[in-house]
Amino acid sequence: MIDRQARDLPLDAHLHTNLSPDSDVPIDVFAEQALERGIGEIAITDHVDFEPGTPAYAATTFAQRERVVREAAERWGPRGVVIRFGVELTYDRRYEADLREHLHHHAYDFVIGSVHVYRTSPYAGERVAAFVAGRSLPEIVAPYFDEVEAAARSGLFDAIGHLDFVKRYVHPHVTPAAFAAAPELYEPILRALVDSGTALEVNTSGLRQVADETYPSAAVVARFRELGGERVTVGSDAHRATSFAWGLADGYDHVRAAGFNALTIGHTDHTERIGLDAEPNAVGPRSL
Numbered sequence: 386m387i388d389r390q391a392r393d394l395p396l397d398a399h400l401h402t403n404l405s406p407d408s409d410v411p412i413d414v415f416a417e418q419a420l421e422r423g424i425g426e427i428a429i430t431d432h433v434d435f436e437p438g439t440p441a442y443a444a445t446t447f448a449q450r451e452r453v454v455r456e457a458a459e460r461w462g463p464r465g466v467v468i469r470f471g472v473e474l475t476y477d478r479r480y481e482a483d484l485r486e487h488l489h490h491h492a493y494d495f496v497i498g499s500v501h502v503y504r505t506s507p508y509a510g511e512r513v514a515a516f517v518a519g520r521s522l523p524e525i526v527a528p529y530f531d532e533v534e535a536a537a538r539s540g541l542f543d544a545i546g547h548l549d550f551v552k553r554y555v556h557p558h559v560t561p562a563a564f565a566a567a568p569e570l571y572e573p574i575l576r577a578l579v580d581s582g583t584a585l586e587v588n589t590s591g592l593r594q595v596a597d598e599t600y601p602s603a604a605v606v607a608r609f610r611e612l613g614g615e616r617v618t619v620g621s622d623a624h625r626a627t628s629f630a631w632g633l634a635d636g637y638d639h640v641r642a643a644g645f646n647a648l649t650i651g652h653t654d655h656t657e658r659i660g661l662d663a664e665p666n667a668v669g670p671r672s673l
C-alpha cells in the first residue's frame with residue numbers, strides 16, 4: 386500500500402491536537418512526524434466554536450492553546466520544524482460579531498474560517514436524506530455554500546477551510562461528480578475569496594473520506610486561479626497521528642497544476658510566501 390503521508394514538503398497548514406475535542410494527538414507527535422518526514426513547517430489550528438452547545442464551545446482558553454503551541458514552537462524550532470499558532474474558527478453568520486471581537490483581542494499567526502455541520506444542520510445525520518429529497522443541487526448546497534460565501538466576504542479569515550466539505554454529508558445522495566458538473570455553484574464563493582484577498586485552502590482530508598477528492602477539487606482550484614486568486618494553502622486537517630500530512634502531495638499537485646508557485650501563510654497584511662519547491666526543513670527566509 387502506498388504511503389499517503391507526504392514527505393519533503395514545506396508546509397502542512399491544518400492540524401488538530403488534543404486541544405480540539407475531536408483529536409487525541411499531542412502536539413509533539415505532529416512535530417516529531419514533521420521532523421521525520423521533512424515537513425518544514427506546520428500550523429496548529431485547533432477548533433474554536435462560538436455557538437453554545439457545539440463541540441469546541443469554551444472547550445479551551447486562548448491562553449492555554451497559545452502556551453502549548455508557543456512552547457512547542459520553542460522546543461522544535463531549533464530542530465528545524467517551524468510551528469505556527471493558528472486556529473480554525475467555525476463561521477456562522479449569527480456569530481460574526483463574536484468572531485470579530487475574538488480576533489480583535491487575540492493574535493494568531495494564521496486564522497482559518499470554516500463552515501461545519503452540527504446537529505441542527507439540515508445535513509446532519511438522518512436528516513440529510515429528507516433534506517435532499519425533491520430538491521435541486523443548487524437548493525441542496527445553498528445552506529452550506531451561502532454560509533461559505535459569507536465567510537469569504539467577511540474578510541475575517543486568512544483562509545477558508547474545506548470550502549465544499551458538504552460533499553461529505555450529502556454523499557451518496559449527491560456525488561462529487563454532480564458537484565463537478567455544476568462549477569457555476571462555486572463562482573460566488575471564489576469571487577468572494579478574490580475580492581477579499583482570502584486564501585483558498587486545499588484540504589486533503591476529503592481523500593480519506595467518502596468524497597475521495599480534496600475540498601475543493603483540482604478543477605475548482607484552477608478556476609480560482611483563473612479568476613485572479615492569489616493566495617492558496619494546503620492542509621491535511623489531521624485529527625489522528627496517522628493522518629499527518631496525509632494526501633498532502635495531491636494537494637500540492639493541484640496547486641501547481643493551477644499555476645501557483647507559492648503557498649501563503651499568515652495574515653493578509655502580513656503574508657509569507659512559501660515556494661512550493663522550497664527546501665524542506667530550511668530554517669530562515671525561504672525563496673520562491
Ligand SMILES: [Zn+2]
Pocket residue numbers: 473499501546547
Ligand atoms: Zn473544519
Ligand SMILES: [Zn+2]
Pocket residue numbers: 399401473622
Ligand atoms: Zn480542521
